[in-house]
Amino acid sequence: MALLDLIFPPRCGGCGRDGAAWCAACETAVQPVPSGTLAGISLVAGGRLEGPWQQAIHAYKYRPRPQLAAPLAEPLRRAIVAFGVSPAALAFVPLHPRRLRERGFNQAERLAAHLSRTLGVPLLSGLTRVRATPAQVGLNQAERRVNLHGAFRWTAAQGPPQALGLVDDVCTTGATLEAAARAVAEAGGSIGAFLVLAVAQTLPAPAVTSPGQFACP
Numbered sequence: 001m002a003l004l005d006l007i008f009p010p011r012c013g014g015c016g017r018d019g020a021a022w023c024a025a026c027e028t029a030v031q032p033v034p035s036g037t038l039a040g041i042s043l044v045a046g047g048r049l050e051g052p053w054q055q056a057i058h059a060y061k062y063r064p065r066p067q068l069a070a071p072l073a074e075p076l077r078r079a080i081v082a083f084g085v086s087p088a089a090l091a092f093v094p095l096h097p098r099r100l101r102e103r104g105f106n107q108a109e110r111l112a113a114h115l116s117r118t119l120g121v122p123l124l125s126g127l128t129r130v131r132a133t134p135a136q137v138g139l140n141q142a143e144r145r146v147n148l149h150g151a152f153r154w155t156a157a158q159g160p161p162q163a164l165g166l167v168d169d170v171c172t173t174g175a176t177l178e179a180a181a182r183a184v185a186e187a188g189g190s191i192g193a194f195l196v197l198a199v200a201q202t203l204p205a206p207a208v209t210s211p212g213q214f215a216c217p
């Protein structure tokens with residue numbers, strides 16, 4: 001146990017109880033999500049955005065508690081394995097440099113780094129946010145699409161591969177993931193699967209429009 005943990009015992013990001021950054025009770029409460037598709041691409045989520053899982057993701061991102069990256073990535077890793085998704089490499093949704101400075105870390109990058117280590121696939125940081133976009137909160141899907149148009153570009157010298165796994169924290173309407181996938185396609189690569197901690201339940205449950213299809217377009 002680290003010295004700081006003895007002085008300040010970690011509190012669970014999900015329920016607030018002392019003892020662990022993410023406790024066993026909250027871990028077992030994560031509701032699995034069936035795999036689906038978004039814009040014709042597989043979408044794998046660690047759990048539904050509700051209860052302690054939602055609390056912990058919020059704490060990870062906004063408090064912020066970057067040390068939650070490893071425990072939060074685990075249910076997602078299990079879902080990736082369970083659904084037989086085997087990405088050639090991983091990429092992550094980038095933050096604009098200004099947002100990155102404010103937050104101090106990119107929540108999607110930390111998750112992707114953990115998944116890269118535990119799944120044994122390379123992590124590529126070629127996606128760049130080339131345009132700052134206003135906050136998405138309160139925008140509908142069409143407005144989000146306009147907001148994100150041209151926001152991403154693949155800027156690494158080496159082009160993106162095929163069948164990349166693209167990591168983000170939460171899929172709300174899917175507009176961000178779609179815009180990032182477009183940037184990868186424009187650079188000659190492809191996304192094999194979107195990999196997110198949680199799918200937002202912004203639409204009536206179940207978030208399924210047809211078998212295997214998320215209402216998360």
Ligand SMILES: [Zn+2]
Pocket residue numbers: 012013014015016017022023024025026027052
């Ligand atoms: Zn807990």
